[in-house]
């Protein structure tokens with residue numbers, strides 16, 4: 001993505017521009033006190049009193065889209081003035097109020113904003129303007145940013161795209177900087193800058209206006225994730241964000257918006273990258289076991305949902321292998337028990353490998369395709385995210401595998417002894433072909449998948465020694 005210095009400048013003031021390029025955010029004066037009061041009153045008239053919609057009330061998430069439309073009309077003239085005063089050739093493309101009510105759940109999780117523009121060429125940003133004074137000392141949920149975190153953001157962010165920072169959430173939080181922002185002042189942050197806000201511990205709601213701002217010459221975009229690494233860039237207009245909330249756009253894009261580019265996003269966020277960025281030791285990535293994969297009674301020891309467990313599963317062979325599983329029973333029966341099979345798991349699906357249904361002598365699971373941070377495996381109290389090229393062996397413990405997407409999780413599951421010897425070459429070959437497939441239409445991709453499936457099976461019994469060497473190479477850092 002863009003080198004921060006390579007895009008046209010955003011700010012008129014050289015100091016503000018330097019702050020933005022270096023730190024990913026800057027502070028500027030925006031609205032006078034009287035304008036804040038007037039805005040607060042007008043907003044209340046159109047949205048009603050706060051407190052009825054929960055801890056955090058965000059217009060963009062409201063079912064009643066007329067509020068988004070009214071908010072846009074209300075703030076556009078004011079914000080256009082603010083933008084013209086401080087920025088060169090930019091416009092407002094999105095506006096929502098964020099009301100943080102006094103509530104234990106009123107904190108905002110750590111995130112970057114969505115990619116509003118083609119970030120290979122342009123920089124977009126967000127104007128965050130509180131209508132009341134905010135600070136850590138006041139305790140009303142000040143905005144917190146991670147300086148320089150815009151330099152980490154080399155991935156596309158949109159509907160259903162991988163949440164790349166989640167394994168490092170806890171570690172990243174040490175770099176959060178709470179900002180003191182008076183009513184009417186504005187923080188302008190690069191949309192890639194990681195930010196969050198703490199809980200409102202006071203007795204009054206904290207209201208802030210949040211506006212998306214992009215360069216005039218940039219096309220407004222909405223990014224979706226139809227595959228593990230496939231990203232679709234849709235050209236949209238301002239009305240898109242007024243009419244449609246984030247969920248609608250995730251399910252299906254309205255017909256009137258055209259795909260302008262389809263790309264493969266190979267970006268990753270590794271501990272080594274974070275170590276280089278922070279000049280501190282590399283963090284340990286954490287795995288979040290989603291609620292969908294939370295097992296019944298006998299799985300109660302697994303850490304569910306928002307709690308995290310350390311990645312202690314050693315990739316490539318350290319996990320004991322269940323001698324069979326329900327899934328394998330079905331798949332192997334269909335394909336012939338001696339053969340290796342490719343299993344595709346849809347997004348939001350999970351399965352259990354159940355050793356109680358013991359049938360085979362052991363299995364190896366090779367990951368052919370998985371979205372970054374989107375798929376995982378849990379064994380006992382350990383869990384790991386699944387990445388293409390990894391190989392796991394399982395023994396007699398219950399194992400659960402999940403896929404949160406985007407795209408299908410594709411695993412090659414085979415009898416342990418045979419696959420251990422010869423998987424490497426096949427995994428590399430099949431994974432390579434899958435990678436080339438990601439930009440093809442679904443029907444073609446499915447046909448090719450079928451061919452890969454049939455070819456992969458016999459490949460596994462060939463040239464085990466050479467394959468093992470290739471696998472070792474594949475695993476080199």
Ligand SMILES: O=C(O)CCC(=O)C(=O)O
Pocket residue numbers: 098100108113141142143195196197208210
């Ligand atoms: O207003 C807040 O507390 C946070 C707003 C925010 O993170 C956002 O709109 O992306």
